[in-house]
Amino acid sequence: MKWLAIAAIVASPLVPVVAGDFYINLASQVLIAAIFALSLNLLVGFGGMTSLGHASYLGVSAYISALLTSRYGFGHGSAAAISITGTVAMAAFFGVIALRATGLGFLMITLALSQVLWGLAYRMSNVTNGDNGITGLTRPAPLGISLDSPASFYWFVLIVAAFACLMMAIFVSSAFGSSLKGVRDQPRRMAALGFNPWLVRWITFMYAGFWGAISGLLYVYYHKYIHPTSLSITSSAEALLGVIAGGSGTLGGPVVGAAVVLLLKNYASAYVERWNMMLGLVFLFIVLVMPTGIVPGVSRLAAALGRRSR
Amino acid sequence: MTAASTFDFALEVVNLQKAFGGLAVTQDVSLTVRPGERRLIIGPNGAGKTTLFNQISGDLTPNSGLIRLFGTDITQLPPYRRAHAGLSRTYQIITLFAGDTLEHNVTLGLLGLRPARWQMWRPMSSYGDLAIEARRTLDAVGLLHLAAHPISDIAYGEKRRVELAMALAQRPRLLLLDEPLAGLSNTERSTVKSLIASIPREITVIMIEHDMDTALDLAETVTLLNYGRVIVDGERDVVIADERTREVYLGT
Numbered sequence: 094m095k096w097l098a099i100a101a102i103v104a105s106p107l108v109p110v111v112a113g114d115f116y117i118n119l120a121s122q123v124l125i126a127a128i129f130a131l132s133l134n135l136l137v138g139f140g141g142m143t144s145l146g147h148a149s150y151l152g153v154s155a156y157i158s159a160l161l162t163s164r165y166g167f168g169h170g171s172a173a174a175i176s177i178t179g180t181v182a183m184a185a186f187f188g189v190i191a192l193r194a195t196g197l198g199f200l201m202i203t204l205a206l207s208q209v210l211w212g213l214a215y216r217m218s219n220v221t222n223g224d225n226g227i228t229g230l231t232r233p234a235p236l237g238i239s240l241d242s243p244a245s246f247y248w249f250v251l252i253v254a255a256f257a258c259l260m261m262a263i264f265v266s267s268a269f270g271s272s273l274k275g276v277r278d279q280p281r282r283m284a285a286l287g288f289n290p291w292l293v294r295w296i297t298f299m300y301a302g303f304w305g306a307i308s309g310l311l312y313v314y315y316h317k318y319i320h321p322t323s324l325s326i327t328s329s330a331e332a333l334l335g336v337i338a339g340g341s342g343t344l345g346g347p348v349v350g351a352a353v354v355l356l357l358k359n360y361a362s363a364y365v366e367r368w369n370m371m372l373g374l375v376f377l378f379i380v381l382v383m384p385t386g387i388v389p390g391v392s393r394l395a396a397a398l399g400r401r402s403r
Numbered sequence: 404m405t406a407a408s409t410f411d412f413a414l415e416v417v418n419l420q421k422a423f424g425g426l427a428v429t430q431d432v433s434l435t436v437r438p439g440e441r442r443l444i445i446g447p448n449g450a451g452k453t454t455l456f457n458q459i460s461g462d463l464t465p466n467s468g469l470i471r472l473f474g475t476d477i478t479q480l481p482p483y484r485r486a487h488a489g490l491s492r493t494y495q496i497i498t499l500f501a502g503d504t505l506e507h508n509v510t511l512g513l514l515g516l517r518p519a520r521w522q523m524w525r526p527m528s529s530y531g532d533l534a535i536e537a538r539r540t541l542d543a544v545g546l547l548h549l550a551a552h553p554i555s556d557i558a559y560g561e562k563r564r565v566e567l568a569m570a571l572a573q574r575p576r577l578l579l580l581d582e583p584l585a586g587l588s589n590t591e592r593s594t595v596k597s598l599i600a601s602i603p604r605e606i607t608v609i610m611i612e613h614d615m616d617t618a619l620d621l622a623e624t625v626t627l628l629n630y631g632r633v634i635v636d637g638e639r640d641v642v643i644a645d646e647r648t649r650e651v652y653l654g655t
Contacts, residue, residue: 267524270523282500284486285482
């Protein structure tokens with residue numbers, strides 16, 4: 094399992110060398126979905142806060158950037174800074190509301206809040222252009238390098254994704270990460286030990302919102318287009334599906350899960366009209382065979398095989 | 404920090420009231436515990452002993468009344484602020500981090516009182532001083548050899564000792580022990596008994612326990628609760644000799 098991960102990391106910069114444009118673009122999308130799923134996993138896997146509204150952060154960040162660059166003449170740098178700040182501020186506010194509850198209540202509040210945003214994106218058409226979405230967007234050109242070719246964009250996304258993975262890995266293995274996992278497992282005990290469970294959860298909520306915002310920026314750069322579906326429950330649910338299928342509370346799980354969901358969506362939809370049904374069946378299979386997710390499941394399988402062959 | 408001895412009481416509970424709906428579980432409870440004292444709280448099942456503990460530790464908020472810890476009113480403080488004020492507790496139902504090692508469990512207890520708990524950069528594994536102190540505490544409860552094992556691997560009696568180690572690692576000023584001997588075998592019982600007996604006098608101990616043979620040896624003073632009220636309160640031998648104690652609790 095460890096070797097598979099290392100192989101994937103080593104192979105990832107080679108994608109544009111060996112693959113065609115279609116696959117390079119697919120790989121970019123997988124990486125964006127992976128950052129998004131990893132940010133959700135901070136809440137679901139490490140914090141025990143199952144959110145069904147994480148698309149809010151991706152969507153709002155994407156919309157702010159799209160509006161600022163296309164309508165108000167902002168540069169990409171300042172637009173990105175404002176989107177991220179705005180999205181984190183929104184996460185701070187949403188966190189105050191949603192963290193009044195835990196478990197199912199928390200899930201319902203996050204869902205409701207994201208549905209409000211989705212409704213706004215549809216109905217406030219004078220601002221968001223409603224169902225038509227915002228078109229004609231551009232990609233940034235960091236350090237004067239154009240990101241318009243699939244390969245250059247892929248490398249850009251790969252750098253951001255590698256940095257995101259590293260930052261989130263540091264976050265969960267830090268002392269704060271231990272506080273977070275403790276609050277997930279035994280909130281009452283943690284409070285008695287001197288930890289403030291609410292504050293630990295709230296900070297994590299904002300941090301997840303931050304990486305959600307980053308994935309939103311990449312999302313809008315990639316598509317050069319933004320539509321209310323990016324804020325929909327489907328968008329949130331797909332990410333949650335990816336996290337759970339891949340293995341919540343692990344670092345590799347959400348990456349694998351996001352890739353599975355995205356590939357199914359892109360591949361299966363070419364052959365099967367009802368690709369959602371395919372996704373459902375695959376998900377069912379994963380849950381039945383590997384209830385803790387693909388990554389923990391496969392590692393356990395590999396360990397069992399290793400023992401037998403010895 | 405001001406010396407504990409300058410305070411008259413480690414804990415003062417004044418006219419505490421708590422009801423769940425129409426059920427009064429704490430009725431006008433008042434008691435005082437001196438610094439360094441060993442207090443035993445007894446009473447039949449449902450007498451409101453754990454509910455009282457939960458109000459002292461902040462898991463439950465009383466309907467009225469006051470709780471003072473070394474002279475400071477803590478009645479409205481959330482549990483984590485009370486921990487920082489020097490209060491630690493153990494649970495009747497074991498509340499440990501089952502997937503983590505013994506060392507990690509105790510380390511969490513140490514981390515809870517330090518600013519490092521907010522640190523988001525440094526890996527948890529690099530806190531050598533915390534690990535050393537956690538191992539020292541595990542050594543004190545005789546579990547050092549199991550430090551690297553996950554909680555789910557160890558026996559029930561050992562888990563009870565980890566509960567104790569987590570609380571002791573925090574060097575509290577007031578320690579609440581909720582049935583530390585529950586479910587233990589005779590040998591385990593004497594191990595835990597001597598552990599509790601060896602707790603330094605800087606730590607005030609209040610203990611709920613049903614095993615009278617063991618617990619009475621550890622206690623200097625006893626409070627008898629029944630139906631949420633204090634029935635008898637005072638020196639151990641006086642309380643034990645009291646007719647009401649026999650009537651309510653010990654039987655004839």
